[in-house]
Amino acid sequence: MPALSSPFSTKYMTRQQLTEQIFSKGTYLCVGLDTDLTKIPVHLRQHPDALFEFNRQIIDATKNYCVSYKINTAFYEAYGVKGWEAMERTVAYIPKTHFTIADAKRGDIGNTSTQYARAFFEAMDFDAITVAPYMGEDSVRPFLEYAHKWTIVLGLTSNAGAKDFELQQAGEGFLYEKVLTTVGSWGNPDNLMFVVGATQADAFANIRKLAPQNFYLVPGVGAQGGSLADISREAMISDCGLLVNASRAVIYASTAEDFAVQAGAAAQTYAAEMRSYLPAKA
16 A cells, blocks of 8 residues: 555654754754643643643753654543643644654554544644554554654563563564564664663663664653663664653753753753764764
8 A cells, every 4th residue: 555645744754854853953852741730830730721831831941952752642631622632732832843753652453543643643743653563563554654654663661561571482582572573574764663661771782683773762761760871872873763752851850930941951961961972973
């Protein structure tokens, strides 16, 4: 089936464009907008559009130090229609120069995945969506069929429960290894990324052998304790190949009225360290 081109889609980012952003800005930071109304500064909680207002100020403060924003949709769906509307406004507010990720972890039978793809690639025009591969190729294929959009498949995650399935033997290797090699044949490095948790740093060298050219979305740096230095040493490739996500460590750097300033400072610190790990040129 030919790649779909949505009549609603106005934004896309190719691998080359993403790489150009990374090297021109000297950062591969993705800021996670996991916005929880119980954690935002008290003075914002009575704002009529508190979710969006918090995100707006975070984006304004961090946009010079990151190349991507990841929206964990659960934090918006929890507030019903108002939360969904805040998510839509947030996506629209993010600069077009930044790579946008819907961290939705969708994945279902083909016709259902097709509707999920329409929701996030057409109605809200995200650049990418996270997808769970458990149900197989027909559950992932509808996302890959969108031209100029990215599918980010769960590979080896950072949570303790990864041992329950991902780190179980499946034939001659672990299940996550079979996921990487099998899913890798469904797409290509220009439309397929993998989620690899920062707390799995010891596995990155092996993962690079299994998916040598794909970009990785790497959560778990910051609050979860993942090492940016270890990840960059083991997984960096010539055009970077990494989007390292930091959520709580950036957006909740302060809960005072200077929260946005402190978020910007935290993002700047990550960017400065990342600049030291990037290759001289792509």
